[in-house]
Amino acid sequence: MPSMTEPKLIAGNANLTLANAIARRMSMHRGMSVGLVDARVERFNDGEIFVEVFENVRGEDMFIIQPVSRPANDNLMELLIIADALRRSSASRTTAVIPYFGYARQDRRTKSRTPISAKLVANMLTEAGIERILTMDLHAAQIQGFFDIPVDNLYAAPIFALDIEHHFKGNLDNVTVVSPDVGGVARARELAQRIGCALAIVDKRREKQGEVAEMTVIGDVKDQTCIIVDDICDTAGTLCKAADVLLENGAAEVHAYTTHGVLSGPAIERVTGSQLKSLVITDTIEAPEAVRTCPNIRIVPTAPIFAQAILNTWNGTSISSLLDIDTLGPIYEGTYAKL
Template sequence: MPTVFEPKLISGNANLPLAKAVARRMSMHRGVNVGLVEARVERFNDGEIFVEVFENVRGEDMFIIQPTSNPANDNLMELLIISDALRRSSASRITAVIPYFGYARQDRRTKARTPISAKLVANMLIEAGIERILTMDLHAAQIQGFFDIPVDNLYASPIFALDIQAQFSDLSKVTVVSPDVGGVARARELAQRIGCGLAIVDKRRNKPGEIAEMTVIGDVEGQTCIIVDDICDTAGTLCKAAEVLSEAGATEVHSYITHGVLSGPAVERITNSVMKSLVITDSIQATDPVKAAPNIRILPTAPMFAQAILNIWNGTSVSSLFETETLMPIYEGFYG
């Protein structure tokens, strides 16, 4: 088997800007050009996906960068077919870099006769020849147990902590808020990182999709509130939580969300809401309305993913990237 000199990256169509940014960061770290493997990923007239890899990948350590965001089914199939093409081309190892793991919200049976789609997706990825998963902020941490291969789940909270420390001078007047009881652990972890208080917005529903009541647990009067969550889809709950916090005496409300799905009326709701800003990552490629929204800001994840890929390739620790201090030099150009 030939010696592997550099990790090799390949991308589907889900988030090409992120894939190119990861390649640029890896080139900076390595001091040599690390580009995307030349390939074509296209669709026939009937919607079938076709992949052709133009470079020799025999014996190479391959990393496929492909979030399974909207359209989730197309992007998932691209990932599976790229993996199959690499496996049949004798790649040494195939790692799927999935910044946003679609179907993660279907991680359990909520009622009778329903699927566990996240487990099905895990089975499909393994059958396609993928030997390792690198992702960020899985909606449910137990999804890692759906795989019989290594799964590295990165966290956006160290990046959020760096940004919050750069944006807010007096952290004693900042309170981190979980928008529901289920997200308390995530909010507490960020609050501990930046050394500030914690509050919870407790919501009750009369029926699915309809919020009957929201209550703030904790004192937010005179505080700058930062709502933290992993996914923002239609933004209904997020905007309502911001209103409730403002009514409870919060001076400002900001939100930090890892995955900006932002479907349907989300951008319009956020633009018209009392939130001063919504900060998301580029795990999902931003649409033009998201880029144009005056109160939405996007944080880069390429530095973190580039370092994680290099650590996997080198066989060194990925968990070191869980610490804010470790990310400081990686994000030096962004936060001084």
């Protein structure tokens, strides 16, 4: 049964641009104004986070929009404290919309005496009163099992497929999707199947942690437009080196599609000076000015899919339907629809 209350949005400081874009999209869908709940999320002089909600939220279906991006600890604490404030204000249900789930790369013990931080974060979110998680492209799908509450994991692949079909129209026969490592083959294969293209793999061997000693291309990329697909671009070292190796193996040009543009340290400088013709990221992490003005970085929006996912969660309809291009095309207002 659809809820009788309207969905209400509240946001931390991690990505207010995306939060406002989601609110605007929901306003279009609802035919009425949907804004962010009036609240303040600020810090005391010693760095402690304080939250005050200025509107009545008793009995309301609340959605907190807050990626756990840099600074991850601050943004995570904001999310937890907002959730606690809503629980103590008698909200009927609280859903955390976490476009980028920080700590997801710490999903298992890689050595003795190391934590599984993703599980710890899952416990903290649940204990804070969050009853549902909505996220995108979890680094490790098994993290959904860390929660005893529902987790909806959206995928960027259908958005990327629409974008590729739009920007590479007429040249799809010469496109090859490339996984930058063996672990990302499933993600690359899914995108390749969506757009009906060939698949290749860049197999990398490390001498030591953080340093790639050798890369080998598995598959024929000669004269192909190669599209590297990954979920996270952090320092961009592997991505840029993979582009070099593909070109050395005869690729005509190389593009990259990455869901979460962490882009830390030397990443922007590396991408700017690389042989990548373009790097396409989403806006799950708020892009600083240096990213927005980088000539070979392009940002695609996620507000349309998150707005629809929030509405589907609120009225109890399917989330998985948003993984289909035929459903997603109209949501993106024809921008990436098949032409």
